[in-house]
Amino acid sequence: MxxxxxxxxxxxxxxxxxxxxxxxxxxxxxxxxxxxxxxxxxxxxxxxxxxxxxxxxxxxxxxxxxxxxxxxxxxxxxxxxxxxxxxxxxxxxxxxxxxxxxxxxxxxxxxxxxxxxxxxxxxxxxxxIPFDTANKPAAPKADDLVHRDLAALPRPRKHYQWYYATREANDHMQHAAQGVHDFMRAYYHHKSADWADNKPYPLQGWTARELAKLPTYYVMDAGETMAEAVAKEMPSPDAIAANTWLPDSELAYYSAEYARTGFQGGLQWYRCNTTGLFNTDYExxxxxxxxxxxxxxxxxxxxxxxxxxxxxxxxxxxxxxxxxxxxxxxxxxxxxxxxxxxxxxxxxxxxxxxx
Structure with a gap:
């Protein structure tokens, strides 16, 4: 380690x-x-x-x-x-x-x-774990239809965690058209207080209509990669030069490491979560x-x-x-x-x- x-x-x-x-x-x-x-x-x-x-x-x-x-x-x-x-x-x-x-x-x-x-x-x-089921068996767990419903919205969407679980996600980021450094600059900017539209509020439920209120770094447009999604919010050269919490010299450490290793190691965590493979262990x-x-x-x-x-x-x-x-x-x-x-x-x- x-x-x-x-x-x-x-x-x-x-x-x-x-x-x-x-x-x-x-x-x-x-x-x-x-x-x-x-x-x-x-x-x-x-x-x-x-x-x-x-x-x-x-x-x-x-x-x-x-x-x-x-x-x-x-x-x-x-x-x-x-x-x-x-x-x-x-x-x-x-x-x-x-x-x-x-x-x-x-x-x-x-x-x-x-x-x-x-x-x-x-x-x-x-x-x-279901409780008190000896004489009244637990109801079958309902299917989560939110992903189907997100895809069926007038503006089709997809949840980033399930996107991160796909085979292609690592390649989309490690080999982003803009390069790893600019991808990470846009990603960090998009999720920071520097992005003026980050004004969060509680959602009313786990439904497609509510989740679609989240920014596209969480609920993405269906046909886009993460690199494409954040590229739309790439800060200007002046904004990058003025950034004190993550100047380019510090971002360079991240971009060099991720260019070398890729993102798949971290994406494996998301796959454990989205597949539910280990829920019986957690239960x-x-x-x-x-x-x-x-x-x-x-x-x-x-x-x-x-x-x-x-x-x-x-x-x-x-x-x-x-x-x-x-x-x-x-x-x-x-x-x-x-x-x-x-x-x-x-x-x-x-x-x-x-x-």
């Missing part, structure tokens, strides 16, 4: 583990790590399985997906913490898909992951809640908090029993720890000191 560390000078420092999402790397925490380390923490941030300079994983579309399921990603986190000489961490912090891994860390090993900060992606709990934890102290941090301009209707409410009132606060930071879209690192660091330290 490729790991970034800060505050490793003394072995007795309490540990904080930071888990990135897609399409990011440990590098996404570069502005937060020094601030947490200055407060006395040993801060570790890995390139997770499927990403960057971490090795030992396969990008074969036809290969075994089990190494990318959430419980194995928790094992990766546990193994890393133990390898670096810690029996527990004061907090596991996850952003985007890393939020799901952090949530499952806290759910399954609360003795090790003693608090959790979820960022940008709410956690609504493990899947349920082992049916009814379990996150009982360690928890907090949620996101950008106020981040549609990610509403892309699953009802998830943020379920997280607060059911999935997490000790949710201390929900913070929505103005001036940040989806990339909250990059767009507003000082405020994210302040909120994390406040949570760590008061839990």
């Amino acid at each position: 490729h790991v970034l560390e800060a505050g490793h000078e003394r072995a007795d420092r309490p540990c904080v583990l930071l888990l990135h999402g897609f399409p990011e790397l440990a590098y996404s925490w570069r502005k937060v790590m020094p601030q947490l380390a200055a407060a006395g923490y040993h801060v570790i941030a890995p390139d997770q399985r499927g990403y960057g300079r971490t090795t030992g994983w396969s990008a074969d579309y036809d290969g075994d997906l089990r190494p990318f399921n959430l419980l194995n990603l928790v094992r990766d986190a546990l193994g890393l913490v133990f390898a670096l000489g810690h029996r527990h961490v004061d907090a596991v912090v996850g952003h985007d898909f890393g939020s799901s891994v952090a949530a499952w860390c806290a759910l399954t090993r609360p003795d090790v992951f003693r608090s959790v900060a979820l960022m940008s992606a709410p956690f609504s709990g493990p899947p349920s 082992l934890f049916s009814g379990r809640t996150i009982d360690v102290p928890s907090t949620f941090i996101s950008g106020l301009q981040d549609w990610g908090i509403y892309q699953r209707p009802g998830a943020i409410e379920t997280m607060q009132h059911k999935a997490c029993t000790d949710m201390r606060a929900v913070h929505l930071i103005d001036g940040a879209g989806h990339w909250v720890q990059q767009e507003q690192p000082t405020e994210v660091s302040r909120l994390l330290l406040d949570f760590l000191h008061k839990k």
